[in-house]
Amino acid sequence: MLIKIGTRSSPLAMAQTHHIMGLIKAVLPEAEFTLHAIATMADRDRVSEFHQFGVVGVFAVEHESQLLSREVDCVVHSLKDLPTSLAEGLTLAAVPSREDPRDALCGATLHELPQGARVGTGSLRRRAQIQSLRPDVEVVPIRGNVGPRLRKIEGEGGLDAVILAAAGLRRLGLSGSASETMDPAVFPYAVGQGALGVEARADDENLLAVLKRIEDPTARAAVEAERAMMHALGAGCS
Structure with a gap:
């Protein structure tokens, strides 16, 4: 099975993507990958502050275009950067085990x-x-x-x-x-921080079945609760 994975080109994004590739390999040894790294609008503009872009999900919108155009099969996100409302036809297919969110x-x-x-x-x-x-x-x-x-x-x-x-x-x-x-009791962390999210097309049943196998239900429950709160408040990632 060949999986085309979208990611940002930063060292952290690449490390996170290789981590996801390792998780997939563990449950599907025959999986092969091609990486499609892009510089998002926020990567290209290193001067403006995030709230100045006037766009929700400055690290995600171009990746979602990649998915919808079928240039890639899935995208690895830092979950705190992924908007709570995804583009139509896309889904949060997997939330693996969460790192330290602080x-x-x-x-x-x-x-x-x-x-x-x-x-x-x-x-x-x-x-x-x-x-x-x-x-x-x-x-x-x-x-x-x-x-x-x-x-x-x-x-x-x-x-x-x-x-x-x-x-x-x-x-x-x-x-x-x-x-x-920092102690979260006095310095609360961002919604979804420390978690990775794998976004895919909602109709890609074969890939969704694979990604479900790297899911951590505890991490999913925690971030879904956090994201529901953020959605209700109409807030974005920062």
Whole structure:
């Protein structure tokens, strides 16, 4: 069975896609894959903040076009980037086991940050939460892949810390970069964070049967509850 998989071209997206390929291989050893990596609108524009795009699902809309045109058979998403309303004819076919959903502060712990520290994040949610806990800090908007963000606390950007997803650090083998993993009771994580989602066409019965075999029911139940709440609030990923 040949499966054409769509993904973003970032190191994290590729690591996540290879993880999904490994899960599929474990249940279907004869599976073969071709990767179709694209740069989404948010990948091409590394300057604008996410809320400035005026589009829900800036990392997903072009992938959904790939699916609908049958250029690919499925797409691997960071589930927090996938809108709660999918394009007609598409479905969230699999949610495998979830990684650590928490946020990580890299560069210093919350209490180690000096007065007036400069903290980088591209997320409105993280901005609001860090300023709620530390009103004195200056939040600096940053975009880009995990590696370049981390380098901004190593002299390139003059930042004291950056906030990233613990799951992304772990998937890239960079867990040691986290100075503190934030307690969700005081720093709630994003809906779907730490989970991967495999999106496919709703009528592709053969592939859906395969993807069902890599599903984690516990992870699915948790993220579906979170996504239902976000949908009811009319919110998006950040």
